[in-house]
Amino acid sequence: MADAQTIVITADQAGGRLDAVLSQADLTYSRSALANLIKAGCVLVNGQTVKRSYVVKEADEIVITPPETKETALEAENIPLDIVYEDDDLLVVNKPQGMVVHPAPGHPGGTLVNALLYHAPLSTINGEFRPGIVHRIDRDTSGLLMVAKNDAAHQALAAELKAHKTQRIYYALVRGNFTENEGTIDAPLGRHPKDRQKQAVIAGGREAVTHFKVVERFQGYTLLELALETGRTHQIRVHLAYIGHPVIGDNVYGHQDKILNIKLPGQLLHAKTLVLTQPQTQETLRFDSELPAIFQQVLTGLRVEDSKFDNQ
Numbered sequence: 001m002a003d004a005q006t007i008v009i010t011a012d013q014a015g016g017r018l019d020a021v022l023s024q025a026d027l028t029y030s031r032s033a034l035a036n037l038i039k040a041g042c043v044l045v046n047g048q049t050v051k052r053s054y055v056v057k058e059a060d061e062i063v064i065t066p067p068e069t070k071e072t073a074l075e076a077e078n079i080p081l082d083i084v085y086e087d088d089d090l091l092v093v094n095k096p097q098g099m100v101v102h103p104a105p106g107h108p109g110g111t112l113v114n115a116l117l118y119h120a121p122l123s124t125i126n127g128e129f130r131p132g133i134v135h136r137i138d139r140d141t142s143g144l145l146m147v148a149k150n151d152a153a154h155q156a157l158a159a160e161l162k163a164h165k166t167q168r169i170y171y172a173l174v175r176g177n178f179t180e181n182e183g184t185i186d187a188p189l190g191r192h193p194k195d196r197q198k199q200a201v202i203a204g205g206r207e208a209v210t211h212f213k214v215v216e217r218f219q220g221y222t223l224l225e226l227a228l229e230t231g232r233t234h235q236i237r238v239h240l241a242y243i244g245h246p247v248i249g250d251n252v253y254g255h256q257d258k259i260l261n262i263k264l265p266g267q268l269l270h271a272k273t274l275v276l277t278q279p280q281t282q283e284t285l286r287f288d289s290e291l292p293a294i295f296q297q298v299l300t301g302l303r304v305e306d307s308k309f310d311n312q
Contacts (some may be wrong), residue, residue, distance in 0.1 A: 004063055004064060004065040004066075005021070005063070006057070006061065006062065006063050007025055007062045007064075007242065008059060008061055008062075009056045009059060009060040009061075009062065009307055011058050013056060013058075014056060014057055014058040015055060015056070016055070016056055017052065017053055017054070017055060017056075018036055018038065018043070018045065018046060018050060018051075018052050018053070018054040018055075018062070019034050019035050019038060019052040019053075020057055022034045022062070022064075023058050029138070030125065032125065033126070034052075034064075036168055036184050036296060037064060037067075038050070038051070038052040039052070039251075040283040041068060042063075042065050042066060042067055043063070043064050043248070044062070044063045045060050045061070045067075046060060046275065047061075047063075047064050054312075058301065062148050068126075068205075068272070073115060074103060074113060074117055074131070075109060075114060076114060076117035076118035076277055076305065077109060077110065077114040077115055077117075077118055077127055078115075078118050078120070079109025079110065079114065079115035079246060080115075081093055081112075081115050081116070081119060082094040082095075082096070083288065084120075084144065084287050085285065086120070086303040087099075087278070088150075088277065088280075089148070089149055089150060089152075089153035089279050089280055090146055090147060090149055090153050090157065090276075090278070090279070091116075091119075091120065091146075091147050091149065091172075092143070092144055092145070092146050092147070092274060092285075093112065093116070093145050093147060094142070094143065094144055094211075094289050095137060095142060095143060095144075095145055095271075096142055096292070097140055097142040097265055097292055098139060098140060098226070098265055098266065099111065099112055100112070100139045101113065101133060101136040101137065101139075101145070102130045102133055102136070105149055112145070113130065113132065113133065116131075116132055116147060116239075117131065117178070120149055121150070122147065122148065122149060122151055123148040123149065123150055123153065123154035123165075124151060125148075125151050125152045125154045125155065125158075126154075128279065131270075132147040132148050132149065132154070133145075133147065134147065134148050134154060134157045134161060135161060135168075135231060137271050138234065138237075138267075138269075139250075139266070140267055140269075141266070141267060141269045141270070142267065142269075142270045142271070142273065142292050142295075143170070143270045143271025143272060143288050143289060144271045144272070144273070144274040144287055145271070146166075146274060146276055151281075153279045153281065155164065156277075156279035157276065157279060159277075160276065160277055160296050161231070164229055164230075165277070165286075166274070166275065166276050167227065167273065167275035167276075168227070168228045168231070168271060168273070168274060169225060169226070169227055169270060169273035169274075170225070170226040170227075170228070170236055170270060170271050170272060171215065171223065171225060171226070171270050171272045171295075172223075172224050172226055172236060172240065172247045172248075172267075172269045172270075173221060173222070173223050173224075173248045173268040173295070173298060173299070174177060174221065174222050174223075174224055174240050174245040174248060174266060175220070175221060175245055175246055175248060175255055176207065176220065176221070176222065176244060176245045177217060177221075177222055178214050178222050178245075180214075181213065181214050182211070182212060182213040182214065183211075183212055184208075184209065184210070184211050184212070185208075185209070185210045185211075185240075185242070185243060186208075186209050186210070187201040187208060187239060187242055188201065188202065188203070188204065188205030188206060188207055188208055189201060189205045189206055189208040189234075189235060189238055189239075190202040190204070190205030190206060190255050191233045191234070191276060198234070198238075198252065198253070199232070199233050199234040199235075199238045200238060201238065201242045205256045206232055207230055208230050208232045208235050208238075208239065209228075209230050210226055210227070210228060210229070210235060210236055210239045210240075211226065211227040211229065211230035212224045212225065212226050212227075212311055213280060214227045216299075218302040218303070218305075218306055219273055219302075219305065219306055219309055221248065221259075221302060222245070224240075225272075227255045233286060234253070236269060237250050237252070237253045237267065237269065238253060240253075241253040241254045245270050247267040247268060248263075248264070248267065248298070249264035249266055250266075250269070251265035255267075259301075260302070260305070261296055261302040262294070262296075262298060263298065264294065264298075264300065265294065268294075268295050268298060270289070270291050270292060270295060271289075272289055273286070273287065273288050273289075273293070274286075274287045275287075
């Protein structure tokens with residue numbers, strides 16, 4: 001079991017919600033993970049269980065005691081994996097488009113987690129259904145993910161991610177042309193007010209920052225390099241749709257699933273580069289991946305179309 005953590009509320013923190021104050025503290029848990037711990041009674045304030053909406057007071061003593069971990073009930077499945085790197089603490093996997101990261105309603109098996117369990121032991125911090133998963137990408141987004149093989153590595157990788165020290169670089173093909181060569185989208189995100197399955201830019205949402213650079217321009221389309229400063233759900237897809245440049249193939253946020261008469265299995269968004277610190281050696285590790293075949297096929301087609309236009 002992970003060691004209990006104790007926090008004493010300062011005057012500056014007093015008056016805030018318990019879950020919000022804890023999420024801003026130097027902990028290795030996400031706000032959603034903290035909410036689950038509070039609900040499970042693993043967070044005590046002055047020795048008492050409280051709701052996550054509890055308003056903290058100066059000198060409140062908060063003790064966080066993670067529950068005993070247990071062996072996962074998930075089934076390990078012999079599913080091929082594209083493992084880019086592996087050591088005793090972590091592995092980096094290149095997830096294919098169409099694969100769900102972890103089991104969820106409607107996706108009980110066939111996920112990346114099921115495949116990982118067959119391959120190696122995983123950390124237990126995220127509980128029964130997300131062992132090893134430090135961060136995730138959408139089902140129809142491809143690319144690099146880091147996975148923790150033990151709890152100590154998980155805590156270190158999660159802390160680095162929370163401190164915005166992990167570099168995650170994506171490539172996306174988007175609709176429309178850019179006059180600028182680079183820029184930043186700084187717009188808060190939250191659940192869509194009318195469609196609970198979607199995210200949206202909303203006032204009072206969680207901070208979300210995406211940096212972009214133009215890699216290549218086409219007639220009516222642009223290939224972008226994107227760097228995440230935060231990692232909100234659907235962040236890149238929502239931010240690009242918000243500025244009028246939805247990701248190609250993303251029919252949830254504003255683009256059809258066809259381009260150049262090519263039927264797309266999902267959005268043309270790929271987690272291309274990942275830079276992290278090895279938890280034990282503190283060595284900086286950098287990984288890069290090729291764009292998926294369908295992504296490259298579309299880019300080749302656009303270049304052919306542009307060459308026809310240039311020769312007219």
